[in-house]
Amino acid sequence: EVQLVESGGGLVQPGGSLKLSCAASGFTFSGSAMDWVRQASGKGLEWIGRIRSKANSYATAYAASLKGRFIISRDDSQNTAYLQMNSLKTEDTAVYYCTRTHSSVDYWGQGTLVTVSS
Amino acid sequence: QPVLTQSSSASASLGSSVKLTCTLSSGHSTYIIAWHQQQPGRAPRYLMSLESSGDYNKGSGGPDRFSGSSSGADRYLTISNLQSEDEADYYCETWDSDTRVFGGGTKLTVL
Numbered sequence: 001e002v003q004l005v006e007s008g009g010g011l012v013q014p015g016g017s018l019k020l021s022c023a024a025s026g027f028t029f030s031g032s033a034m035d036w037v038r039q040a041s042g043k044g045l046e047w048i049g050r051i052r053s054k055a056n057s058y059a060t061a062y063a064a065s066l067k068g069r070f071i072i073s074r075d076d077s078q079n080t081a082y083l084q085m086n087s088l089k090t091e092d093t094a095v096y097y098c099t100r101t102h103s104s105v106d107y108w109g110q111g112t113l114v115t116v117s118s
Numbered sequence: 119q120p121v122l123t124q125s126s127s128a129s130a131s132l133g134s135s136v137k138l139t140c141t142l143s144s145g146h147s148t149y150i151i152a153w154h155q156q157q158p159g160r161a162p163r164y165l166m167s168l169e170s171s172g173d174y175n176k177g178s179g180g181p182d183r184f185s186g187s188s189s190g191a192d193r194y195l196t197i198s199n200l201q202s203e204d205e206a207d208y209y210c211e212t213w214d215s216d217t218r219v220f221g222g223g224t225k226l227t228v229l
Contacts, residue, residue, distance in 0.1 A: 105211060
């Protein structure tokens, strides 16, 4: 059974940093691309970015609006993907989802809440 | 980059059928999309991927009541024999080499 479990969310002050983790199991993590998607309360889904597999040179891509502040990485030995978020703003407050992608997103984690507030 | 357009809301009666629409922007009418369901208070769940031909590939565990179809730039999700648990937000998704986009979502109310 595919499982994606996010952790690391919480309360952070504006301008601060936070690193989210996504622990994966039930599939060959090293061969899969992983994306991050967020959702502000009462709003729709917003794509953050993705990291491809080693076979695809761990290539990353990001939403233009977030590029430079957010960084996606992975550790295949730990079956874990990461989202490093810097210079956080109040509008970054959202539930953050880790997803597996095989062309489309085909599995979602349960999400972790990030609140940016003073 | 592609843009996906969805109606903000839809409603249908218990036991009836409903057809939700996702429209691809000009120049992107051949793109594959995916449909996702988000029940209240829960994470989204992948339902299916849907090609321009109308062929679709459902995710594991998805009810047989869900089906997909296509016409031009429009991609459809049809839910038959509506149940109360089908009341949810439905999002379409598409992608190209360096980006992924979601439609704004359709809130389905089961009457």
